[in-house]
Amino acid sequence: MNGSESLNSQLETGNSKLLEEHPPFLKTWHKLYSFVVAELVVLIIVFYAFMKLFS
Amino acid sequence: MTTFDWIVLFLTLASIVLYGIYKGRGSKNIQGYLLADRKMKWYVIAFSIMATQASAITFTSTPGQAFVDGMRFVQFYFGLPLAMVILAVTAVPIFHKLGVYTAYEYLEHRFDLKTRVLTSLIFLVSRGLAVGITIYAPSIILSVMLGWDIRITSTLIGGAIIIYTTTGGVKSVSWTHVQQMFIIMSGMLIAFIIAVSLLPEDVSFFDALRVAGASGKLNAVDFTFDLDNRYNFWSGLIGGMFVALAYFGTDQSQVQRYLTGQSVTESRMGLLLNGMLKVPMQFFILLLGVLVFVFYQFEKPPLVFNPVETQAIAASEYSEVYRQLEEQYDDAFHSKQSAIQEYLAARQSGNEAATAEAKQEIAAANSISSSLRLQAAELLQKNGQDSNDTNYIFLSFVLKYLPTGLVGLLFACIFAATMSSTSGELSALASSTIIDVYKRLFNRTADEKHYLVVSRAAMALWGVYGIAFAQFASQLGTLVEAVNIIGSLFYGTMLGVFLLAFYFKRVGGTATFIAAFVGEAAVFSCFMFTDISWLWYNVVGCGVVVGGAVLLNPFLNTKASPEKG
Incomplete structure (x- = not known):
């Protein structure tokens, strides 16, 4: 087994365990990642509106 | 204190x-x-x-x-x-x-x-x-x-x-x-x-x-x-x-x-x-x-916020020029202050024409203030002093x-x-x-x-x-700023190496190693021969390392090394 195969095997074992892990909020990682991106979008919109409102 | x-x-x-x-x-x-x-x-x-x-x-x-x-x-x-x-x-x-x-x-x-x-x-x-x-x-x-x-x-x-x-x-x-x-x-x-x-x-x-x-x-x-x-x-x-x-x-x-x-x-x-x-x-x-x-805008600020540099210029051969700049800065401050009062009053009364006019006056007064601060910075530079007072603005306010x-x-x-x-x-x-x-x-x-x-x-x-x-x-003077920029010269290459490791399973160590040097050369070329913002150095370095390693890899015929830590 060469280096990358050994590494892949180690990571695959790890990934299967990973599927069992859940975030403490929002139940799935996909939902949490979407939440972080959505927060960024909202912040940019708020900053833009803030700038326009007071300028 | x-x-x-x-x-x-x-x-x-x-x-x-x-x-x-x-x-x-x-x-x-x-x-x-x-x-x-x-x-x-x-x-x-x-x-x-x-x-x-x-x-x-x-x-x-x-x-x-x-x-x-x-x-x-x-x-x-x-x-x-x-x-x-x-x-x-x-x-x-x-x-x-x-x-x-x-x-x-x-x-x-x-x-x-x-x-x-x-x-x-x-x-x-x-x-x-x-x-x-x-x-x-x-x-x-x-x-x-x-x-x-x-x-x-x-x-x-x-x-x-x-x-x-x-x-x-x-x-x-x-x-x-x-x-x-x-x-x-x-x-x-x-x-x-x-x-x-x-x-x-x-x-x-x-x-x-x-x-x-x-x-x-x-x-x-x-x-x-x-x-x-x-x-x-x-x-x-x-x-x-x-x-x-x-x-x-x-x-x-x-x-x-x-x-x-x-x-x-x-x-x-x-x-x-x-x-x-x-x-x-x-x-x-x-x-x-x-x-x-x-x-x-309501409390007159100093022309330069660094107290040590202000004292030094006041004691130098440029003291008279600096004093004149301070006087002009005071005048600009007073015009700005009245323009701001007019602006707030016009807004409150709902007078749009007066609001727009006062806003223009504020912009004009700000432009004069900025220009005077720039002239003061140039004067400090001429006298061999530190001309950037950005770091002192907030602490000066605090003190x-x-x-x-x-x-x-x-x-x-x-x-x-x-x-x-x-x-x-x-x-x-x-x-x-x-x-x-x-x-x-x-x-x-x-x-x-x-x-x-x-x-x-x-x-x-x-x-x-x-x-x-x-x-x-x-004793390094402005080199300190250069050292900060130097840090950004390496990040793109390091990111390229890690992206290859994570996502390009077929690319081996030797191709990555050589591409890292090519990536560094590309970033240094951008730094020395172009005016693009340093934020883009990371994109350039990373892109060249990834692209270079992918192109080089078939010729080097290397896959991930069996070396273990």
Whole structure:
């Protein structure tokens, strides 16, 4: 087994365990990642509106 | 500063050192010392990540930057949340499952020894330079503001950090980061409230924002695409994302923070919380700077905020020219003040024509003020003095207008911020020195006790080096700024190496190693022969390393090396 195969095997074992892990909020990682991106979008919109409102 | 301020400052600093020693007790091996036994919770990781990133300059320079340049700097952070998500998906599970101590250790698993050593050396050189600057930059500011010798400020800061980092290792570093972030954010929040309360009675918070808007300081989002414009939406989103990917994914001073996580979940949550808090935090600090700007629309500001440079120019052959500039600055201030009063009155009465006219007058008066500040800076430069006073704007406001006790607290914030970023850097430098260099190349068979002793020694030595660098850095002059830019010259290459490791399974170590040198050549060419903003260097370096390695790989006929760490 060469280096990358050994590494892949180690990571695959790890990934299967990973599927069992859940975030403490929002139940799935996909939902949490979407939440972080959505927060960024909202912040940019708020900053833009803030700038326009007071300028 | 009053006696009470000194007491607040001393007690705050002493509490950080004592808390660090208390929290770090009981490390018996290098896993405990360098990775806090991998037992950290996500909120500790998040605050530790934020505290490592936020140096004293973040809290002294950022409000000053908003004063001068408005809020556009916040766009630099737009790519950061995206980078946090990408790293949470990719890097965190890999690092955790392999149980590595450093990010570079993974590169030996994936590629070969030479790639690991190359990237760890790049880190040690660039971060080694940065640690001196991290101590030096606030030391020089505090020296000017407090009238202390720079040797005292840098030794005081560095010495305190060495005590608790050497004693307790990463456990001390992480827990004191939480405490330091609490102190810093409390101080900034209080300064914000005081800045609002210091506005004239007839000027509300919203009036202040309108004045800031009319003065062009609320420029938080600019969608114009311009490669030469350092901060706009696109450079922040794309360039900023690459900077964040490189910094949080390949720089051991950040990777070490989330390697301390008890599980993948804890580490991921730490990164994601950082992604959620960082942008609003920077917005808040910039808004504080804008409020300081508005405050100085009603209270006459000095032409130059650095008191030492003001005294020096007043005693030089240019004193008469400087005095004339000050007089013109006073006139511009008074015209601006009346234009602002007219603007607020016109707004209140709903007179749109008068509002627009007053707004134009404010813009014109601001333009004159900025031009006079520029002329003063040129005069300082002509006299061989430091012409950039951005770092002194906020501290000058703190010293002059904040009540007793809070001045001490705000200065404690600056010290705490220096300690937080420096301690994170020291622990990362020590871990890479011991794990990637000493243990891997020179002594692979010693016992845990030996590695613990040399880890402590490495931590202390990097600390002493940081203090020594800070004391000699004053002789480097403008080179200090150059050193900061040099740091950004390496991130793109390091990111390219890690992207190849994560996503290009067929690319081997030799192709990556050669492409890393080609990538560096490309970045240095951009630096030397073009005017593009340094935020794009990371994109260029990363792109050339990935593209170069993919193209080279078939000719070298190498796959991932069987070398093991």
